[in-house]
Amino acid sequence: SAVISQKPSRDICQRGTSLTIQCQVDSQVTMMFWYRQQPGQSLTLIATANQGSEATYESGFVIDKFPISRPNLTFSTLTVSNMSPEDSSIYLCSVAPSTDTQYFGPGTRLTVL
Amino acid sequence: GNSVTQMEGPVTLSEEAFLTINCTYTATGYPSLFWYVQYPGEGLQLLLKATKADDKGSNKGFEATYRKETTSFHLEKGSVQVSDSAVYFCALSREKTSGSRLTFGEGTQLTVNP
Numbered sequence: 001s002a003v004i005s006q007k008p009s010r011d012i013c014q015r016g017t018s019l020t021i022q023c024q025v026d027s028q029v030t031m032m033f034w035y036r037q038q039p040g041q042s043l044t045l046i047a048t049a050n051q052g053s054e055a056t057y058e059s060g061f062v063i064d065k066f067p068i069s070r071p072n073l074t075f076s077t078l079t080v081s082n083m084s085p086e087d088s089s090i091y092l093c094s095v096a097p098s099t100d101t102q103y104f105g106p107g108t109r110l111t112v113l
Numbered sequence: 114g115n116s117v118t119q120m121e122g123p124v125t126l127s128e129e130a131f132l133t134i135n136c137t138y139t140a141t142g143y144p145s146l147f148w149y150v151q152y153p154g155e156g157l158q159l160l161l162k163a164t165k166a167d168d169k170g171s172n173k174g175f176e177a178t179y180r181k182e183t184t185s186f187h188l189e190k191g192s193v194q195v196s197d198s199a200v201y202f203c204a205l206s207r208e209k210t211s212g213s214r215l216t217f218g219e220g221t222q223l224t225v226n227p
Contacts, residue, residue, distance in 0.1 A: 001159075031212045042202065042217045043157070050212075092156055100145050100206040100213040104157040 004105035023093035028073035119218035136203035
């Protein structure tokens with residue numbers, strides 16, 4: 001398994017601003033995943049981040065809106081840019097240390113006013 | 114493509130009742146199947162998993178059996194507690210590697226009343 005922390009745990013932001021979410025893992029992992037969970041909905045994969053290469057984005061998500069950094073094997077950031085109220089969601093990171101089982105962080109609860 | 118369908122919620126039960134949450138999937142080959150649980154205000158926790166046909170995953174009194182013939186992975190618990198109140202997600206992974214994407218069901222909200 002893996003222990004994952006995220007910062008911040010929650011935030012309230014103004015329209016048009018940007019927020020960077022951090023994800024820290026207690027062990028080295030190759031792949032990290034970023035998800036969005038809109039209110040009352042299931043999880044939607046935003047992108048997959050591999051250390052040393054550009055993130056791979058899913059359909060409907062673009063790098064300009066959700067830039068991702070992956071500077072080393074234990075850390076990643078997701079930025080939500082030029083926010084609007086529609087970006088209000090829980091953002092979760094996850095890792096799969098060795099098999100296809102993913103372990104999730106506690107999430108970042110974002111409210112955009 | 115891959116898909117997961119869960120029974121519609123919300124589900125409301127009394128304490129000590131029997132729980133079943135249905136999950137069916139569409140995928141080629143032999144995906145891995147998972148149940149995750151999300152308690153209020155928290156992230157997702159892995160509840161149980163199964164990686165091949167007829168495997169039974171179990172944890173905390175919950176069980177689910179990988180049924181290839183019916184493409185199902187129904188979650189069951191014999192006697193629920195108030196503390197089981199949460200949202201339950203069924204998911205599949207088509208490739209058994211660490212880079213494999215998960216496909217999630219819609220989630221089922223469970224409320225257990227004392």
